[in-house]
Amino acid sequence: xxxxxxxxxxxxxxxxxxxxxxxxxxxxxxxxxxxxxxxxxxxxxxxxxxxxxxxxxxxxxxxxxxxxxxxxxxxxxxxxxxxxxxxxxxxxxxxxxxxxxxxxxxxxxxxxxxxxxxxxxxxxxxxxxxxxxxxxxxxxxxxxxxxxxxxxxxxxxxxxxxxxxxxxxxxxxxxxxxxxxxxxxxxxxxxxxxxxxxxxxxxxxxxxxxxxxxxxxxxxxxxxxxxxxxxxxxxxxxxxxxxxxxxxxxxxxxxxxxxxxxxxxxxx
Amino acid sequence: xxxxxxxxxxxxxxxxxxxxxxxxxxxxxxxxxxxxxxxxxxxxxxxxxxxxxxxxxxxxxxxxxxxxxxxxxxxxxxxxxxxxxxxxxxxxxxxxxxxxxxxxxxxxxxxxxxxxxxxxxxxxxxxxxxxxxxxxxxxxxxxxxxxxxxxxxxxxxxxxxxxxxxxxxxxxxxxxxxxxxxxxxxxxxxxxxxxxxxxxxxxxxxxxxxxxxxxxxxxxxxxxxxxxxxxxxxxxxxxxxxxxxxxxxxxxxxxxxxxxxxxxxxxx
Numbered sequence: 001x002x003x004x005x006x007x008x009x010x011x012x013x014x015x016x017x018x019x020x021x022x023x024x025x026x027x028x029x030x031x032x033x034x035x036x037x038x039x040x041x042x043x044x045x046x047x048x049x050x051x052x053x054x055x056x057x058x059x060x061x062x063x064x065x066x067x068x069x070x071x072x073x074x075x076x077x078x079x080x081x082x083x084x085x086x087x088x089x090x091x092x093x094x095x096x097x098x099x100x101x102x103x104x105x106x107x108x109x110x111x112x113x114x115x116x117x118x119x120x121x122x123x124x125x126x127x128x129x130x131x132x133x134x135x136x137x138x139x140x141x142x143x144x145x146x147x148x149x150x151x152x153x154x155x156x157x158x159x160x161x162x163x164x165x166x167x168x169x170x171x172x173x174x175x176x177x178x179x180x181x182x183x184x185x186x187x188x189x190x191x192x193x194x195x196x197x198x199x200x201x202x203x204x205x206x207x208x209x210x211x212x213x214x215x216x217x218x219x220x221x222x223x224x225x226x227x228x229x230x231x232x233x234x235x236x237x238x239x240x241x242x243x244x245x246x247x248x249x250x251x252x253x254x255x256x257x258x259x260x261x262x263x264x265x266x267x268x
Numbered sequence: 269x270x271x272x273x274x275x276x277x278x279x280x281x282x283x284x285x286x287x288x289x290x291x292x293x294x295x296x297x298x299x300x301x302x303x304x305x306x307x308x309x310x311x312x313x314x315x316x317x318x319x320x321x322x323x324x325x326x327x328x329x330x331x332x333x334x335x336x337x338x339x340x341x342x343x344x345x346x347x348x349x350x351x352x353x354x355x356x357x358x359x360x361x362x363x364x365x366x367x368x369x370x371x372x373x374x375x376x377x378x379x380x381x382x383x384x385x386x387x388x389x390x391x392x393x394x395x396x397x398x399x400x401x402x403x404x405x406x407x408x409x410x411x412x413x414x415x416x417x418x419x420x421x422x423x424x425x426x427x428x429x430x431x432x433x434x435x436x437x438x439x440x441x442x443x444x445x446x447x448x449x450x451x452x453x454x455x456x457x458x459x460x461x462x463x464x465x466x467x468x469x470x471x472x473x474x475x476x477x478x479x480x481x482x483x484x485x486x487x488x489x490x491x492x493x494x495x496x497x498x499x500x501x502x503x504x505x506x507x508x509x510x511x512x513x514x515x516x517x518x519x520x521x522x523x524x525x526x527x528x529x530x531x532x533x534x535x536x
Contacts, residue, residue, distance in 0.1 A: 047350055047351065050354075050355075051351075051354040051358040052358060054322070054325060054358070055355075057322060057325065058325050060359050060362040060363075060527055062366060082315055083318070086316065086318075087318075087319045087322050090322070091328050094328040094329055097330075256330065258328050259327075259328060261322070
């Protein structure tokens with residue numbers, strides 16, 4: 001087992017048609033039978049789960065192992081409905097606004113002529129969406145299955161997150177060197193490159209995957225080390241986009257970091 | 269003007285009864301006349317504004333000067349409805365869960381016998397809620413009025429954020445030294461102490477306010493310097509609660525930081 005993809009999480013919710021089949025759903029208000037039969041999230045659950053999601057996205061929650069059982073329907077609705085796409089699009093718009101300003105500021109101040117402006121992207125749930133995998137694997141509620149997830153990776157058919165693909169192309173147009181830094185392992189290089197090309201990412205400065213020497217490192221440690229190496233090579237990391245705080249924190253950090261949404265799992 | 273409360277923000281929304289009186293509300297879908305007459309947020313605005321709020325809470329948005337005009341109703345509804353209370357309560361629950369574990373871990377490892385466990389709290393929109401002030405000052409949309417806000421501070425009648433008061437009492441019960449670190453100025457010490465007592469905060473290790481020597485410093489710089497001083501005094505800052513990222517980032521940081529919601533204004 002040479003890979004150390006530290007996907008901890010992974011409960012969630014089988015896509016049952018009837019909420020009465022879901023065990024241990026905590027309800028603070030009486031269930032509306034109409035709502036229940038359609039699998040809708042009730043008001044109390046919606047309020048709690050939305051607050052839980054905010055605590056995850058702000059890192060208040062800290063490390064977490066599983067989507068709360070009562071939030072399975074909520075996560076499904078969030079991912080399948082317009083909210084995931086909207087939140088991702090605003091994150092990309094924030095990143096693009098910063099990127100334009102940062103290049104203009106660098107040009108104005110003169111900057112270091114030799115420093116190459118770089119943008120770091122994570123891959124899973126950042127450039128590529130594994131939502132089709134999680135949609136047929138219960139958005140988690142069962143334990144993470146490395147075998148089936150690796151088969152999904154090998155199939156190389158994950159779609160692009162549309163707002164990330166647009167940002168990616170815009171950043172390349174602005175002159176950024178795009179570096180991909182993923183928790184996937186070196187043995188998945190071919191599948192990952194195939195999938196990136198399949199989903200519309202046409203070129204990159206480099207694609208960095210975990211080596212055998214990275215086994216046992218947290219994502220924070222592994223990714224920080226690789227960002228330090230980029231800086232040593234003369235890249236100036238202006239921006240970093242990732243769906244996990246472990247993509248973004250540590251030292252050195254990018255000038256600005258952009259947290260993409262992910263209510264499905266946590267990686268330390 | 270001896271204070272440097274760097275409240276930048278401050279647009280928002282006068283609480284008009286009829287949405288037709290609100291200028292420049294951008295609508296991506298035709299307004300439902302029923303919804304409009306009740307001042308409700310339409311679906312497209314709700315989707316955008318919820319994503320905007322997430323970008324603020326994750327710091328993706330970076331510095332921002334004003335609530336987007338189309339989100340004035342959304343911010344009012346968020347603050348006055350159950351969501352603000354729910355989000356604040358989950359942030360407090362996250363903090364308390366960490367606090368209990370952190371003390372247990374420190375006891376288990378032996379730790380430094382001389383280090384006093386400390387928790388830092390910001391004041392405005394963290395311990396005290398200024399929602400009653402913003403409710404009658406349009407939740408912002410007009411420019412920030414320092415004169416009227418200072419009058420509100422002097423009145424010393426801001427209520428506690430209930431979940432913060434509960435957390436505060438629980439942390440003191442666990443043995444934490446509670447230190448209050450606020451962007452308010454020294455001349456507001458008496459009013460601030462009166463307000464804290466009025467709203468139920470009965471004791472604190474110390475209350476740190478901006479001195480004249482802090483004029484011109486960002487909140488990040490000022491608060492980082494004061495956290496460094498706390499550590500030099502022998503406090504171990506395990507936790508930090510604030511509604512602004514500028515309460516939390518910088519060096520040194522607490523072991524864990526907890527971002528409380530605030531969609532009303534931004535302080536750098």
